[in-house]
Amino acid sequence: xxxxxxxxxxxxxxxxxxxxxxxxxxxxxxxxxxxxxxxxxxxxxxxxxxxxxxxxxxxxxxxxxxxxxxxxxxxxxxxxxxxxxxxxxxxxxxxxxxxxxxxxxxxxxxxxxxxxxxxxxxxxxxxxxxxxxxxxxxxxxxxxxxxxxxxxxxxxxxxxxxxxxxxxxxxxxxxxxxxxxxxxxxxxxxxxxxxxxxxxxxxxxxxxxxxxxxxxxxxxxxxxxxxxxxxxxxxxxxxxxxxxxxxxxxxxxxxxxxxxxxxxxxxxxxxxxxxxxxxxxxxxxxxxxxxxxxxxxxxxxxxxxxx
Numbered sequence: 001x002x003x004x005x006x007x008x009x010x011x012x013x014x015x016x017x018x019x020x021x022x023x024x025x026x027x028x029x030x031x032x033x034x035x036x037x038x039x040x041x042x043x044x045x046x047x048x049x050x051x052x053x054x055x056x057x058x059x060x061x062x063x064x065x066x067x068x069x070x071x072x073x074x075x076x077x078x079x080x081x082x083x084x085x086x087x088x089x090x091x092x093x094x095x096x097x098x099x100x101x102x103x104x105x106x107x108x109x110x111x112x113x114x115x116x117x118x119x120x121x122x123x124x125x126x127x128x129x130x131x132x133x134x135x136x137x138x139x140x141x142x143x144x145x146x147x148x149x150x151x152x153x154x155x156x157x158x159x160x161x162x163x164x165x166x167x168x169x170x171x172x173x174x175x176x177x178x179x180x181x182x183x184x185x186x187x188x189x190x191x192x193x194x195x196x197x198x199x200x201x202x203x204x205x206x207x208x209x210x211x212x213x214x215x216x217x218x219x220x221x222x223x224x225x226x227x228x229x230x231x232x233x234x235x236x237x238x239x240x241x242x243x244x245x246x247x248x249x250x251x252x253x254x255x256x257x258x259x260x261x262x263x264x265x266x267x268x269x270x271x272x273x274x275x276x277x278x279x280x281x282x283x284x285x286x287x288x289x290x291x292x293x294x295x296x297x298x299x300x301x302x303x304x305x306x307x
Contacts, residue, residue: 003055003109006123009035009238013196019273025233028265030220032238033121034060038067038197040236041209050216050223058105059117061215065097067203068210075203080116081186087113099215118186130160224261232265237274 009016009032020039028048029037033056037049051057066075070090076082078090091113095103106113112120119128137152149156196202216223262272 002120002122002125004059004112004121005053005056006033007059007118007121008124008195008198009033010123011036011238013194017196023234025267026231027234027236028216028223028232029236030238031060032056034063035195035197036236036238038063038206038213039202041212042205044212044234046212046214048214048216048223050218050220052219054101054105057215058102061098061102062094062106062117063197064210064213065094067197067207069094069097072200072203075198076188076191078113078117079186079198080113080118080120081188081191084114084116087116116186126160126163130156130163133159221258221261224258224265227265229264230267230270232270233267234271234273235262235266237272 016036016039020036020043023040023043025044026046027040027044028050029040031037031049031051034049037047037060040047049057049060051060062078066078070078070093073082074086074090074093077086078094080087088110091106091110095106098106118124133156137149137156139149139152139156192199192201197206218226266272
């Protein structure tokens with residue numbers, strides 16, 4: 001079982017950058033791979049990050065400390081962009097500045113570093129399988145829309161129904177997200193446009209602001225219960241809002257409690273941000289900003305689809 005669900009945030013980087021520029025004040029963020037949270041740092045006053053598992057929090061902390069303490073080329077070494085050989089060596093240069101829990105997690109999973117972290121998430125592994133099939137079936141990747149692959153496209157759509165295959169048809173062929181989805185391996189050029197937090201420009205902007213970042217050691221519900229009322233200007237829930245907060249069956253009461261707790265910590269003009277969809281389409285999908293905290297539950301539970 002691969003311990004990391006995914007190693008980068010796959011939301012559209014252009015939308016993410018546009019939204020981050022409008023942020024200010026004190027925020028908390030429920031993180032996946034942490035790239036969006038790191039990109040928020042140059043704009044907010046403080047940011048507390050909360051994870052939904054030890055693996056994802058260890059991933060985020062390693063990203064933050066690698067940006068803070070390593071030369072960008074060594075960041076790329078550590079994350080598996082450059083050829084293997086120095087990845088574990090670079091990790092041991094950084095190891096002592098990590099928290100005990102994160103250090104212990106990566107010590108137990110050093111093989112992930114050796115094999116290349118960015119390639120090691122469950123979602124990224126599925127992308128590699130897709131890319132392998134694209135090569136087997138001799139499908140074109142960048143020079144034309146996948147729908148032109150005909151029967152081969154129909155076969156791949158069924159085989160990889162858990163991936164956003166339809167978006168490969170709908171997004172512009174030159175979009176950074178489509179390049180990320182179809183490229184055989186991570187390279188420096190893709191990171192410059194597809195993952196702002198790991199681009200040269202992004203790292204130079206984030207590095208001086210890492211003092212604004214703090215790591216919550218609890219899950220969202222427990223952390224919220226200990227915060228002062230009206231202490232935050234915003235809460236970022238990411239694309240996992242649907243898994244965490246949608247009310248259904250016996251989990252409805254838990255969802256209501258979470259929304260009540262979020263409303264309590266928000267200042268009167270505070271906002272909740274989440275992705276309208278789990279995967280991006282720059283032309284269609286938008287960032288859902290909820291300013292009416294009294295109706296936030298009904299508006300976000302359907303991830304941007306009013307009921």
